[in-house]
Amino acid sequence: MLVLAVPSVNPRMGTARFSLIRTLADGQVHSAERIGRALGLSGIEVDELATRADALGVRVLKAGSGYRLDEPLDLYDAKLLAERVKGECPVLRLEVLDECHSTNTVLAERAKAGAAHGTVLVCEYQSAGRGRRGKSWISEIGGSVALSVLWRFPHGAAKLAGLSLAVAVGVATALEKLGARGVAVKWPNDLFCGDGKLGGILIETTGDTSGPIAGIIGIGINTRLRPAARERIGRPAADFFANGPVMPSRTAVVAGVLSSVVFALELFSREGFAPFRQAWLDRHAWQGKRVVLSQTDHRVAEGKVVGIAEDGALELASDRGTRRFHDGELSLSLESMVE
Numbered sequence: 106m107l108v109l110a111v112p113s114v115n116p117r118m119g120t121a122r123f124s125l126i127r128t129l130a131d132g133q134v135h136s137a138e139r140i141g142r143a144l145g146l147s148g149i150e151v152d153e154l155a156t157r158a159d160a161l162g163v164r165v166l167k168a169g170s171g172y173r174l175d176e177p178l179d180l181y182d183a184k185l186l187a188e189r190v191k192g193e194c195p196v197l198r199l200e201v202l203d204e205c206h207s208t209n210t211v212l213a214e215r216a217k218a219g220a221a222h223g224t225v226l227v228c229e230y231q232s233a234g235r236g237r238r239g240k241s242w243i244s245e246i247g248g249s250v251a252l253s254v255l256w257r258f259p260h261g262a263a264k265l266a267g268l269s270l271a272v273a274v275g276v277a278t279a280l281e282k283l284g285a286r287g288v289a290v291k292w293p294n295d296l297f298c299g300d301g302k303l304g305g306i307l308i309e310t311t312g313d314t315s316g317p318i319a320g321i322i323g324i325g326i327n328t329r330l331r332p333a334a335r336e337r338i339g340r341p342a343a344d345f346f347a348n349g350p351v352m353p354s355r356t357a358v359v360a361g362v363l364s365s366v367v368f369a370l371e372l373f374s375r376e377g378f379a380p381f382r383q384a385w386l387d388r389h390a391w392q393g394k395r396v397v398l399s400q401t402d403h404r405v406a407e408g409k410v411v412g413i414a415e416d417g418a419l420e421l422a423s424d425r426g427t428r429r430f431h432d433g434e435l436s437l438s439l440e441s442m443v444e
């Protein structure tokens with residue numbers, strides 16, 4: 106397993122910080138002496154690490170002469186995940202990172218350096234996740250999923266219209282199979298549950314826009330958000346935990362999502378968005394609603410959502426007729442929320 110140190114952190118301590126969290130993930134008390142011995146650190150260094158774990162949103166508590174977490178953490182079972190991915194999606198090459206700034210950024214760098222089609226980065230803790238339109242994406246250690254898939258398309262960017270919608274159908278289907286209820290999609294790249302955002306998709310490309318192109322397909326899903334993470338997100342957020350009868354492990358969520366997304370990417374590569382259109386509409390959160398479409402806070406259009414075209418364009422009806430809008434830097438809001 107590759108461990109990336111967070112910039113500006115002493116590499117040895119950066120690696121050790123995550124090792125400490127992994128040791129304590131079971132929620133049991135672990136003696137300071139044994140932790141120090143296992144990590145090759147002094148008592149003072151272990152204490153410093155425990156304090157620094159707070160920066161990752163993890164609370165390490167002193168317990169007698171040892172430490173424990175305030176509650177157990179659901180970390181990945183990397184071996185089990187590798188086995189499932191190998192069996193279910195042999196096209197993928199999976200790597201589980203402990204920490205990184207953004208799986209999309211790291212994978213884009215690797216893609217430029219020639220990484221193989223199907224390379225997947227899954228990260229335990231993403232410190233500077235990115236969303237669409239320059240927004241940040243907040244991840245919760247043990248309580249969310251952050252992953253990116255490198256998919257090389259033989260054709261140029263023009264044929265990628267609707268890709269984020271097809272991936273959204275793939276992710277929604279996987280979450281439903283795992284038991285999530287009420288998963289909906291919102292144009293162009295959001296997953297919703299009730300009024301809260303459950304997940305998002307960020308697709309970036311590298312390469313010649315008219316020739317073969319590499320897509321970095323970034324997927325973020327909230328599995329079990331704690332109050333502190335909700336506060337940092339600062340807008341209504343949903344998680345799997347509140348919307349399913351049984352909470353699967355994050356390992357099971359990633360395995361299920363990857364399998365469904367690979368199926369979607371293979372189908373999309375052959376046939377484009379058309380075969381996903383009905384499945385997308387079946388889960389459409391805002392069908393028939395009045396909405397406002399904007400670009401960097403500037404109102405571009407408003408009207409009633411009629412549906413989605415075969416290429417994934419949003420169809421809006423207004424007194425100017427029905428118009429189609431393609432994904433770009435556009436964002437959609439309910440009219441009732443902006444007026």
Ligand code: BTN
Nearest residue numbers: 207209234235236237305323325
């Ligand atoms: C959005 O809703 O605006 C898209 C959010 C995408 C977040 C994921 S998490 C994994 C990958 N790495 C990133 O930095 N972003 C995407």
